[in-house]
Amino acid sequence: xxxxxxxxxxxxxxxxxxxxxxxxxxxxxxxxxxxxxxxxxxxxxxxxxxxxxxxxxxxxxxxxxxxxxxxxxxxxxxxxxxxxxxxxxxxxxxxxxxxxxxxxxxxxxxxxxxxxxxxxxxxxxxxxxxxxxxxxxxxxxxxxxxxxxxxxxxxxxxxxxxxxxxxxxxxxxxxxxxxxxxxxxxxxxxxxxxxxxxxxxxxxxxxxxxxxxxxxxxxxxxxxxxxxxxxxxxxxxxxxxxxxxxxxxxxxxxxxxxxxxx
Amino acid sequence: xxxxxxxxxxxxxxxxxxxxxxxxxxxxxxxxxxxxxxxxxxxxxxxxxxxxxxxxxxxxxxxxxxxxxxxxxxxxxxxxxxxxxxxxxxxxxxxxxxxxxxxxxxxxxxxxxxxxxxxxxxxxxxxxxxxxxxxxxxxxxxxxxxxxxxxxxxxxxxxxxxxxxxxxxxxxxxxxxxxxxxxxxxxxxxxxxxxxxxxxxxxxxxxxxxxxxxxxxxxxxxxxxxxxxxxxxxxxxxxxxxxxxxxxxxxxxxxxxxxxxxxxxxxxxxxxxxxxxxxxxxxxxxxxxxx
Numbered sequence: 001x002x003x004x005x006x007x008x009x010x011x012x013x014x015x016x017x018x019x020x021x022x023x024x025x026x027x028x029x030x031x032x033x034x035x036x037x038x039x040x041x042x043x044x045x046x047x048x049x050x051x052x053x054x055x056x057x058x059x060x061x062x063x064x065x066x067x068x069x070x071x072x073x074x075x076x077x078x079x080x081x082x083x084x085x086x087x088x089x090x091x092x093x094x095x096x097x098x099x100x101x102x103x104x105x106x107x108x109x110x111x112x113x114x115x116x117x118x119x120x121x122x123x124x125x126x127x128x129x130x131x132x133x134x135x136x137x138x139x140x141x142x143x144x145x146x147x148x149x150x151x152x153x154x155x156x157x158x159x160x161x162x163x164x165x166x167x168x169x170x171x172x173x174x175x176x177x178x179x180x181x182x183x184x185x186x187x188x189x190x191x192x193x194x195x196x197x198x199x200x201x202x203x204x205x206x207x208x209x210x211x212x213x214x215x216x217x218x219x220x221x222x223x224x225x226x227x228x229x230x231x232x233x234x235x236x237x238x239x240x241x242x243x244x245x246x247x248x249x250x251x252x253x254x255x256x257x258x259x260x261x262x
Numbered sequence: 263x264x265x266x267x268x269x270x271x272x273x274x275x276x277x278x279x280x281x282x283x284x285x286x287x288x289x290x291x292x293x294x295x296x297x298x299x300x301x302x303x304x305x306x307x308x309x310x311x312x313x314x315x316x317x318x319x320x321x322x323x324x325x326x327x328x329x330x331x332x333x334x335x336x337x338x339x340x341x342x343x344x345x346x347x348x349x350x351x352x353x354x355x356x357x358x359x360x361x362x363x364x365x366x367x368x369x370x371x372x373x374x375x376x377x378x379x380x381x382x383x384x385x386x387x388x389x390x391x392x393x394x395x396x397x398x399x400x401x402x403x404x405x406x407x408x409x410x411x412x413x414x415x416x417x418x419x420x421x422x423x424x425x426x427x428x429x430x431x432x433x434x435x436x437x438x439x440x441x442x443x444x445x446x447x448x449x450x451x452x453x454x455x456x457x458x459x460x461x462x463x464x465x466x467x468x469x470x471x472x473x474x475x476x477x478x479x480x481x482x483x484x485x486x487x488x489x490x491x492x493x494x495x496x497x498x499x500x501x502x503x504x505x506x507x508x509x510x511x512x513x514x515x516x517x518x519x520x521x522x523x524x525x526x527x528x529x530x531x532x533x534x535x536x537x538x539x540x541x542x543x544x545x546x547x548x549x550x551x552x553x
Contacts, residue, residue, distance in 0.1 A: 092443075114449060
């Protein structure tokens with residue numbers, strides 16, 4: 001797969017927690033306005049890699065990264081890079097719905113407010129909730145607490161919150177793992193909608209989900225090593241979703257997608 | 263079904279040793295529960311009986327009578343207690359809450375945080391009279407001001423600090439890490455996350471901590487004797503000696519005049535109910551907790 005102008009690029013990325021190397025030698029190009037899925041067994045470093053792209057790992061004490069993670073060619077870990085600016089442009093949706101303990105309206109408006117948004121906040125909130133396919137369900141109770149919504153609605157609220165901060169890339173860390181099948185379908189439809197305007201990376205344990213939504217799929221695997229920690233994640237194969245699931249080049253990918261391990 | 267001995271016996275067996283032991287233990291723990299709440303009700307009953315008959319609006323509006331005369335009230339002591347507690351709150355709440363914010367949000371559990379947490383625990387075990395002596399030495403002996411509401415407020419603030427720091431620290435820790443990450447995820451600075459998300463979520467629990475600290479401090483007598491001294495007149499600014507309920511009760515209970523003794527009982531009643539009221543308010547505040 002050749003992409004001439006990737007949004008995000010990882011070159012020779014190694015990730016450490018203290019002296020323990022969690023992920024090794026990742027080379028990856030994330031293409032614009034596509035959905036890229038990260039799949040792989042637990043502990044292979046999918047989420048760790050994902051959080052590298054918006055520097056959320058910085059909040060973990062012992063975290064350290066080597067190699068180059070770049071966004072439109074700019075090194076995200078350069079000395080003069082403000083992680084806050086990075087996170088404004090590269091938003092994130094988490095595994096568990098985590099609305100703020102505020103009203104639905106304030107949840108969505110929060111990102112815009114902290115970023116000093118100048119436009120019409122009401123319009124932005126409505127537009128973001130519409131994008132997240134939640135507007136019709138909440139338009140009459142925007143001042144109700146975010147906690148009053150169901151789990152699936154909360155997750156769509158979190159997506160609206162991310163969208164309202166007007167990022168270019170949306171990172172999703174297993175966004176449907178806490179949701180029921182109907183909510184999952186809604187979130188997946190939403191992702192296909194969103195990719196018109198956003199570049200999306202999704203970590204998922206659900207291989208059917210990857211085949212349903214992703215244009216490209218990266219298969220991460222974990223291997224046993226002699227290093228401290230005993231296990232290290234690496235990128236096993238990255239290709240069109242179709243190729244990964246029907247005709248992968250690596251035997252280990254074939255074994256994983258056909259359910260022989262993981 | 264062949265053979266009746268295979269039929270399950272699912273009936274209760276009240277006479278078995280396990281049932282009897284269970285019953286006994288339930289009775290014992292119930293008894294201990296009863297013994298625990300008895301002192302509270304005895305205290306409430308005693309002050310109600312002894313002090314209740316003297317209740318009336320004059321208690322809140324009049325000054326105590328001169329020795330030998332009847333009538334009079336505790337208006338100056340009630341107002342004085344409120345003033346001293348407010349001063350203590352004004353000192354202890356900002357320091358305590360901000361210290362806890364540092365501990366929970368910014369320290370990353372470094373060495374300083376460990377030392378501060380340990381010191382807070384030690385401070386909470388310091389006898390209240392030591393806090394009084396401390397405020398006396400710090401403020402009165404060094405002639406910053408004399409015996410005054412201000413000095414008493416400092417003494418009470420020292421007593422309130424550990425409670426406020428500990429409860430706020432705990433309250434902030436309860437706020438899930440997820441929510442902080444979400445705030446960072448939309449590009450918030452650390453201070454924006456703490457001010458707009460974490461602190462508001464923790465406010466009910468923080469308020470409880472503050473009211474508990476107030477309830478403890480309002481009834482302190484020993485540090486008041488060292489710092490507020492006493493006064494038979496209405497409060498005259500925060501730099502002059504001031505009357506407080508706790509000290510008034512102590513003084514009036516030990517003099518050989520009937521009117522004063524009665525005032526002491528009435529003062530106890532008011533003090534107990536002030537403390538009870540703050541505790542109830544604390545409960546109400548935590549009812550709508552966020553996490």
